[in-house]
Amino acid sequence: MTCSAKSPTSCSIVPPYLLARIAEHPDRLAAAADAAKRTLLEQPAVVESRMQHRTAPIPGSGTALTPKLRRTVFDAGQKQDLPGIPVRTEGAPPTSDPAADEAYDGLGATYNLFSDAYGRSSVDGAGRPLHATVHYGRGYDNAFWDGNQMVLGDGDGEVFERFSKSLTVIGHELAHGVIQYTARLVYRGQAGALNESVSDVFGALVEQKFLGQSAGEASWLIGEGLFTPAVSGQGLRSMSAPGTAYDDDVLGKDPQPADMSGYVETSADNGGVHLNSGIPNRAFYLAASRLGGYAWERAGQIWYDTITEPNFPADCTFSLFAAATVTAAEKRYGAGGAESSAVQAAWKEVNVVV
């Protein structure tokens, strides 16, 4: 990375060789640049409602209503007004639009993981309806959770395909919703990287449970299939081997560190939240692999117990989080058991002091 001590805001995580390479390949990035430019020109005010609905509603006593899956998929029609026009509601037949149907199915798969594995109904634990908007913006190279719903772009078609293609991405975005109602991890620095990592963990688990894969069978990739064939890469991130998800002549090499020795100090990306998440991601992978079987069962349960612990510190560091996972493992499975040992060993391997 390059960084000026005099001007910390001008730090960049882009190494000079990568910048030079991008400059040498204007043709391949032209569409992405044009798409992003259109995005900029159309940028409307985004609903600043993330701070709302922080607390799950208290179920009324004696209510006969059982929380259940209630989905609505909206189509933004390549504009940036949310939520857009509803195109598929709960129980309705498939549309002719793959993006809308992938989003609908992804909402269902995510609901099922949290409901079946952890007894949690929806992101708030109280059956909150799940909303997704597809076709957000023109060539928009991103997906996000805005505090109320998931939003998916179509990708520029040159580097990225539509973001609904990856179930891990959908699970990741909704997991941000779960964190909003549970650990409320501050989206900056180490806490932000944990927010990102926990979202990757549950995004991966959504896909693994949907496919019925054990820890040993899973790809542990986030965003597999999002890159166009023109890009040399398997996905956005690798949880099993951070730093190896892509190595492309234009995009460069996946910059994620695999342990604390590679921790990235930067002002970009809210303090490198999408970079340093590689460290806790790998810790989860290592713990899950050591335990074997289905990762959403014991390893996933320990991580879920950790983020749902009351009074969890929102500004949590890696070390505090690691210690919390060990405590959660001991609490559920007993001290000195295979579970707490696996978790402790995993954090040790990525050089996070518990």
Added chain:
Amino acid sequence: MRLVVVRSGGIAGMTRTWSSEVSSQEAEERWLPLLQDPPAADAQKDVPDRFTYEISVGKAAVTIPEESLQGRWRELVDRARKGNGEARAPE
């Protein structure tokens, strides 16, 4: 004077950098006044997976979230991107 825009974040976590050389007159008339009055930073409004823009004009620099990138700020970023198509590290 050089305009540099570093876009980071997004679910992909990939950083893109654009820059453009502009005249001192253009920088002083159009862009530097803007940087002296940036949108108020509010950590509470950090939204998961949205882009963050680090914008610098000469030695002046600000960081703003994607949601604040409207009006003149959009023009500034667009100006840096339109520039000469060259990507280079901020100085």
